[in-house]
Structure formats: C-alpha cells, structure tokens
Amino acid sequence: METSLPESRRKFFLLSGERSTLPQAELRALVEVYDCKARLEKIHNRVFIVEGRFSPDAILKRGAYINAGGLFLSHCKMEDMERNINSFAFENFIEGSVAFSASVYNLSHEPLSEKVEVMVGSAVKRRLPNARVSLKKPQKIVIGIIFENNLLIGVSDYMSKKGWGSRRPRTRPFFHPSVLYPKFARVLVNLSRVREGEVLLDPFCGTGSILIEASLIGTKTVGIDISMKMCRGTMYNLRHYGLETLGVINSDSLRLPVRHTDAMATDIPYGRCSSSKGLKTKDLLKELISQARDVVPRGRYCVIVYPKAIELDSLESFNVKEDHEVYVHRKLTRAVTVLVRR
Numbered sequence: 001m002e003t004s005l006p007e008s009r010r011k012f013f014l015l016s017g018e019r020s021t022l023p024q025a026e027l028r029a030l031v032e033v034y035d036c037k038a039r040l041e042k043i044h045n046r047v048f049i050v051e052g053r054f055s056p057d058a059i060l061k062r063g064a065y066i067n068a069g070g071l072f073l074s075h076c077k078m079e080d081m082e083r084n085i086n087s088f089a090f091e092n093f094i095e096g097s098v099a100f101s102a103s104v105y106n107l108s109h110e111p112l113s114e115k116v117e118v119m120v121g122s123a124v125k126r127r128l129p130n131a132r133v134s135l136k137k138p139q140k141i142v143i144g145i146i147f148e149n150n151l152l153i154g155v156s157d158y159m160s161k162k163g164w165g166s167r168r169p170r171t172r173p174f175f176h177p178s179v180l181y182p183k184f185a186r187v188l189v190n191l192s193r194v195r196e197g198e199v200l201l202d203p204f205c206g207t208g209s210i211l212i213e214a215s216l217i218g219t220k221t222v223g224i225d226i227s228m229k230m231c232r233g234t235m236y237n238l239r240h241y242g243l244e245t246l247g248v249i250n251s252d253s254l255r256l257p258v259r260h261t262d263a264m265a266t267d268i269p270y271g272r273c274s275s276s277k278g279l280k281t282k283d284l285l286k287e288l289i290s291q292a293r294d295v296v297p298r299g300r301y302c303v304i305v306y307p308k309a310i311e312l313d314s315l316e317s318f319n320v321k322e323d324h325e326v327y328v329h330r331k332l333t334r335a336v337t338v339l340v341r342r
C-alpha cells in the first residue's frame with residue numbers, strides 16, 4: 001500500500017486499541033493544535049500518516065490514546081518486508097553513533113514481532129556500524145507496525161512515560177467516587193484544543209482530574225466547584241503532583257465568576273455521587289452552555305461530558321464540532337460533545 005502524501009515532513013502515529021471514536025478524535029484535535037494545515041491519512045483504524053510542520057514528540061507527549069509515533073520512514077507489503085528493510089537507507093535518517101532500539105507493534109494475528117525486530121535491528125547495525133543497541137536508554141527507537149499484511153517503519157526520539165498509574169484516582173490524596181480517570185481527563189483537555197500557556201477552565205472541577213492533566217501539558221488552569229470540600233480536594237491533588245493553578249474558586253458555575261478562558265472542559269454533575277444542588281441535569285447543561293457563551297471566545301472550544309440519556313438541545317452561540325460516546329457501565333454511557341463558539 002502506497003500513501004499519496006509526499007515524502008517530506010511525514011509522521012506516523014499508532015493509536016491505542018480502544019473501541020471508541022476518541023483516539024482518532026484526539027489525534028485530529030492535536031494535529032489541529034500544532035499545524036492546522038496538516039493533512040492526515042488513515043491507513044488503518046489505528047495507524048495514521050500525517051504530513052505537517054510539527055514535531056511528533058509534542059503530540060506523543062500530550063496524547064492519551066496515542067501509543068507511538070515519529071518520523072515516517074517506509075511502508076511495504078509483508079512479502080516485500082525483507083527486501084525493503086535490508087535496502088532501506090537508515091543512515092539518511094539516523095546519526096551514525098546513536099544508541100538505538102527496535103520495537104515492533106503487531107496488530108496482526110501472526111507471531112511476527114520478534115522476527116521483524118531482529119531484522120530491523122540487524123539492518124540498522126549493517127547500515128550504521130557505529131550505532132549500538134540500548135534497550136534501556138535508546139536515543140532513537142526504530143519502530144515497526146505490522147497491520148493487515150503491511151509493515152510500516154518509522155523512527156522516534158520519544159520514550160513514552162506519562163505516569164498514568166501514578167495518577168490513578170485512588171493514589172491521589174483526595175478521592176471522590178465521581179472522579180475521572182487520568183487518560184479520559186487528558187483526552188477531554190486535548191479535544192478542547194487548548195495550547196500550552198493558554199487558560200483552561202473546568203467549571204465543575206470536583207477532585208481536579210481535568211485540571212491536573214491540563215496543568216501537566218503546560219496549560220494554565222482555573223477550577224470552580226460549588227462544594228468547598230471539593231475545592232480543597234482539588235488543591236490537595238494539584239499540590240500532590242507539584243502543579244500550580246491560577247485559582248480554584250468556590251462558587252456556583254451557573255453564574256460563572258470568570259470573564260474569559262481560552263478553552264473549557266468539564267464533566268457536569270449527575271447522579272447521587274455529584275450533587276447538582278437540586279437542578280435537573282438537562283437544565284444545568286442548558287444553563288452552562290448559556291454561561292459559556294460569555295467566556296469562551298469565537299472559534300474556541302468547549303468540551304462537555306454528560307450522561308448520554310440527556311439530550312443537548314439548546315446550543316446558544318455554539319456549533320457541535322463532534323460527538324462521542326463512552327460506555328461506563330450498564331446504567332451509564334457518557335456523551336462527550338465538543339462545541340465550537342460561533
């Protein structure tokens with residue numbers, strides 16, 4: 001399979017295998033953040049080639065559902081694999097005395113990973129005799145992705161260590177059952193297309209999951225919660241990870257106490273676990289969107305999570321950019337809607 005994108009500036013990305021529309025949406029949102037003119041080509045549900053002027057590392061560092069990525073090198077059918085790998089000019093893309101490792105992601109059912117890893121590693125060594133293999137601290141990782149009788153080869157500088165485990169809800173000093181998992185919170189931040197240095201507002205911040213993930217990617221954050229206990233909890237949690245915030249405000253978000261934000265991402269209250277002070281979820285959602293109109297600038301985004309059973313029928317000055325669904329358990333499927341301010 002050949003790709004129609006030109007050779008230069010091509011990157012590849014491998015998405016995680018979640019049965020959801022979120023991984024692809026996250027990649028598209030991040031590509032938009034770093035180069036709105038970039039072109040994406042889907043060559044498999046989980047494999048994308050992107051042509052654009054950005055560093056793949058920026059996207060790898062931020063992405064929750066992006067497992068690997070880097071500079072695209074080559075792409076061939078499995079039957080041409082040996083010839084392709086052995087004739088590939090790795091020396092044009094990798095410095096001579098580099099410490100490298102080879103790593104293969106196998107999306108097929110054939111047990112081929114080890115064979116391809118050895119083949120790639122040996123080919124790199126042949127082309128770059130001064131390069132040395134380092135599994136612990138490679139400067140370059142030569143990546144192979146096997147999918148549907150195809151092999152894609154790329155190279156990456158980035159070793160993914162995003163610490164999801166250390167931010168699991170139960171490992172944080174303040175816990176509440178309404179908490180979001182860090183990967184999901186990170187995806188919401190990324191769908192908001194907020195940039196490093198800009199401000200992200202979570203008007204129902206709870207334990208601070210969204211603010212933590214936004215802060216970790218270099219965004220300034222503001223949180224609001226009607227419960228003082230939750231506000232204090234958010235502060236504990238942020239401090240626990242050494243993160244700062246512009247403020248966590250104990251206030252009612254149905255009368256937003258802020259004037260401006262570059263982006264908004266939030267998980268609105270519903271059910272017994274997260275009180276909405278007597279208001280029906282549908283009315284609360286409507287009121288939030290009405291308030292958001294005054295603080296989110298034109299062309300910027302507002303990401304809202306709510307139970308799928310609720311219909312979003314009043315959009316005020318927003319258009320729906322995209323809609324997703326996330327199954328949580330038998331009684332709860334979450335809707336994730338990305339709104340863009342008109």
Ligand SMILES: C[S@@+](CC[C@H](N)C(=O)[O-])C[C@H]1O[C@@H](n2cnc3c(N)ncnc32)[C@H](O)[C@@H]1O
Binds near residue numbers: 204206
């Ligand atoms: C679903 S929880 C948010 C959970 C949060 N995303 C987390 O991961 O911890 C909703 C939060 O909204 C707060 N809340 C309810 N009504 C509110 C209102 N009118 N204004 C501000 N916060 C409110 C609740 O106290 C609760 O902490």
